[in-house]
Amino acid sequence: MINRLAVMLLACLVSIGVAVAQPADPLPSWNDGAAKKAIADFVARVTRDGGPDFVPPAERIAVFDNDGTLWCEQPMYFQLAFAIDQVKAMAPKHPEWKQKQPFKALLDKDTKALAESGQKGLLQIVAATHAGMTTDAFSKSVTDWLSTARHPRFERPYNSLIYQPMLELLAYLRANGFKTFIVSGGGVEFMRPWVEKAYGIPPEQVVGSSGVVQFETAKDGKPELMKLAKIEFIDDGAGKPVGINRFIGRRPIFAFGNSDGDLQMLQWTTAGAGARFAGIVHHTDAAREYAYDRQSKFGKLDKALDAAGVAGWTVVDMKQDWKEVFPAKPDAKP
Incomplete structure (x- = not known):
């Protein structure tokens, strides 16, 4: 919890122009290895003013899937x-x-x-x-x-089953001038009530699937928005680049996913000019979380895993690359 608060405070200070010393390790829950190095090297390249891969802050857009990328998605979404x-x-x-x-x-x-x-x-x-x-x-x-509600295996609130290493990554990117977005197949109105507290991502930076909403006037004369039983937009698979174009308006330079539903988002991100980063969370830790990929009914990782090998994307092995998976339990003693 202390690490999480520290990195979030750092991001806030940098965002308002306060000069602060960078921590010795902004990603303390990541083991040293190829994945951590790839992230740090990319951030250094695109933020080095005058360097060949420098990207202006306004163009430092980072997008993240939610289910299985920022929080757990098993045994069901x-x-x-x-x-x-x-x-x-x-x-x-x-x-x-x-x-x-x-x-x-x-x-x-x-x-x-x-x-x-x-x-x-x-x-x-x-x-x-x-x-x-x-x-x-x-x-x-x-x-x-x-x-x-409590998760059937971990017996803790669902919104506490967020990934500590990804919290650190989000804060690290924001501390280096990135704007972070969620681009998820999940319902946008299901995510928006809680994501800011969980991830530091405000509701207006959440892109997701949506149903039709209609403006109405209630009996007391007050305006309201009514949710209808009709799908408006599915933000999954090929829909993710469409959603990014529609709601963000800039092609990201950094993208993270965990399943085949994120493949087109990763392809779209890396197809742009200049330095690009694509990452995949590979669930390999049955002891601390779950181990699954090609055969899973939720978060199937098959074609995207093959594409990562061909394209050279960064694949994060949860068991090997993460020191921790979840933050400390909310009621845990310090």
């Missing part, structure tokens, strides 16, 4: 865990769900039938739990869930 809990809470008001799939499978804990419902079933669950309410009400439902 955390937004899906939220949606499932919401279905259970809403079920008494929807008796028809007892006979309607995929809700019946979920309520019966029939994992096979739920899996067979595929993406269509997932979208039905998300639509039922993410629509028909105002954006303010939805934001509150997310923060309320995060305050009470």
Whole structure:
């Protein structure tokens, strides 16, 4: 926790022009090795004024996937865990769900039938739990869930299962004039209520999948934004470069992902002129987190891993490259 606060304070001081001495090691949770060196060398190159690879601060855009890159994504995407809990809470008001799939499978804990419902079933669950309410009400439902829900394996809040090494990397980049963005396949309104506190990334720097939102006037005459059961934009796979172009407006020079859903974002980032960095978090640590890649139902890493080998992207081996995975538990004694 102390390391996290220190690097965040450093980034804040630099952002307002206060001269501060750089810490001896801005990435203390990273083991010395090729991945850590590649990051440090790249940052040094693009920030060396007068150097051949110098990039002006305004163009130092760094983008990060969220699920599996900044926080854990197993045994299922955390937004899906939220949606499932919401279905259970809403079920008494929807008796028809007892006979309607995929809700019946979920309520019966029939994992096979739920899996067979595929993406269509997932979208039905998300639509039922993410629509028909105002954006303010939805934001509150997310923060309320995060305050009470616990991960089934680690038995701690989901938003505490963020990666300590990536927190340090985000702060390190910001301390060197980068602007950091989240570009995720997850729902933008699911992420925005909590990411600033967790990562130091403000809500306006979050790009994600979104549903249609409609302006309405409530009965009391106050304006409100109502979430509708209709998908507007899927920010995954080939959608990520589109989302970057639409909502950021600059091609990044630094990108980190962990799955095939990030492949096109990494390709788009590295296709630009000048110095470029692409990184992949490879989940190899079954003891401290999870070990998975090509066969995983969540965060599948197959084509992107092959592409990294061909293109020379930096692959971070979680087991070998990280001294720590998660920050200390919130209730841990100092």
